[in-house]
Amino acid sequence: IENNALASRNLGDCSTMSPEACGKAKELSQRILDKGLPSVEDMRDKLAACQDDSCRKGIWTEYRQASDATINTLKQMALNGELSREELAFINHELGKELAVSGYRANDKIGRSEQSSWLNGGGGPLSGFFNTELRQKELENAGLSKADAAQYVKEEHRNLMLLETATGIIGAKANRTSINIVGKGATLPTGYAPKGNSVIGPKGSVYGNTGKVDASGNTIYSNNGGYYTFENGVKTKVQSPNSDSQIRQNYEKGKEFEQSTYDKFKVDKVESAREITVKTDSNTKIRVDMIGKDKEGNIICVECKSSSTAPLTTNQKKGFPELETKGGTVVGKGKPGFEEGSKIPPTKVDIIRPTSKD
Known part of the structure; x- marks a missing residue:
């Protein structure tokens, strides 16, 4: 029994979480997938398409390798400060449990593995990491x-x-x-x-x-x-036992910077929203921190980075240039003014980082 660690690109209406927590789960899943990692649905579709045991064996091996790659990526994201301890714990426990329930309902081989993995190790695959490397x-x-x-x-x-x-x-x-x-x-x-x-x-x-x-x-x-x-x-x-940790402080500082930037951003916009997911022509999904429309109808997109060295994600490196040249489409639930299916014309994503004064 392996630890299932794959994120989902189609959580839908979560059955084990509140709507607010479900929204957080979807956001975190997208951040994982933005690293270029396969989703559990990708593996399920590949396995279902197999016609013989040789194919199934190969996909099953790929599934295990993808799970290991996801675990290692999550560890690195936490060590780099891209994920807070709280976010990692949420992925390790709450998101893992939701995937286990989804796997039970799917009732295929991967689904049963997800469920069995959770039942036999509900602490999650990253439990030991919290008190060692992190x-x-x-x-x-x-x-x-x-x-x-x-x-x-x-x-x-x-x-x-x-x-x-x-x-x-x-x-x-x-x-x-x-x-x-x-x-x-x-x-x-x-x-x-x-x-x-x-x-x-x-x-x-x-x-x-x-x-x-x-x-x-x-x-x-x-x-x-x-x-x-x-x-x-x-x-x-x-209270959180991690409130004094440097990683938590950096995370909170980044969120404060993002909020202050948005407060300035929305002042002269007819419509504005935060955290909108856009899909480009190549099916690359990117989360745009801020999107707005000015009085002339021009679309403005902004990505906030919490430090001068914080890198773009794999999907951002690919998706931002594609959005600038070909535009994209809002996917997911969207926000007022930028609902699902809304077309975004070719738009450059402005990347804003803190200055020494910030």
């Missing part, structure tokens, strides 16, 4: 040397193992209401159940272990963008 990178960004950061992570892991051993978690016969966490009152509320290092809610929602604890020593879990602890049968919402 944690080390965060410490390096905070000013520690590479060697010191590596040693710090090693000590954190060793201390956690010692605490787990001391509380009888490793090798112990845990009862059904206890949970694999370090804390004063590790009792779950009614309807919640432990699964590995995670917690499963009454409706199947997964609370992923962040590897962090609060001041009382209770493990902090992430779910759908929020953070929670479980103590004495009570679930409590808490």
Whole structure:
């Protein structure tokens, strides 16, 4: 059983998420696909088109390789600051669960693999990465040397193992209401159940272990963008344990820059919108951060980059020049003024980066 890690280009109406979370899942899926990675639908279509076992074997191998490539790409995006820890956790848990449910409904070979992968490892394929490579990178960004950061992570892991051993978690016969966490009152509320290092809610929602604890020593879990602890049968919402990390600060700073840029951008526009997905003639999909129409009817497109060195994605490198020469079509739900199917004439995408004054 492999960890399914492919993004979807057709999530539709998510069955395990709120509409808001579903929108976030679609946005993150597109950012993954913008890296030139295949979607789970691509693999499913290829497998369905096979006429013999030799073809199926080849596509199955391609599927495994694509999953590995996606996992490695997600890791690199996090290490580069393109994905926040919260976004990566959302992909690892919530998006993975949605794909598992979709796979169950599809009921084909890939679909069954997606479902089985989730049921047998609901922590997600990136769970170990959070407290090793990503944690080390965060410490390096905070000013520690590479060697010191590596040693710090090693000590954190060793201390956690010692605490787990001391509380009888490793090798112990845990009862059904206890949970694999370090804390004063590790009792779950009614309807919640432990699964590995995670917690499963009454409706199947997964609370992923962040590897962090609060001041009382209770493990902090992430779910759908929020953070929670479980103590004495009570679930409590808490602040993000990563708010002081350099990556989080960079992410928030980038969002602030993007919002301030949009506030200026929309002032003289008849219509304007953010985060519109456009498909070019070559079927390349690109997300445009800002799009607007001035009084003369001219379309203006803007891409915000959070730093002077942040690169364009693979799809942006290909799609922006195509949009400039041939135009494109709005896909997805679109926004008022730029609904699905709207034609965008040949338009250059202006790339804006922070200046020293910003």
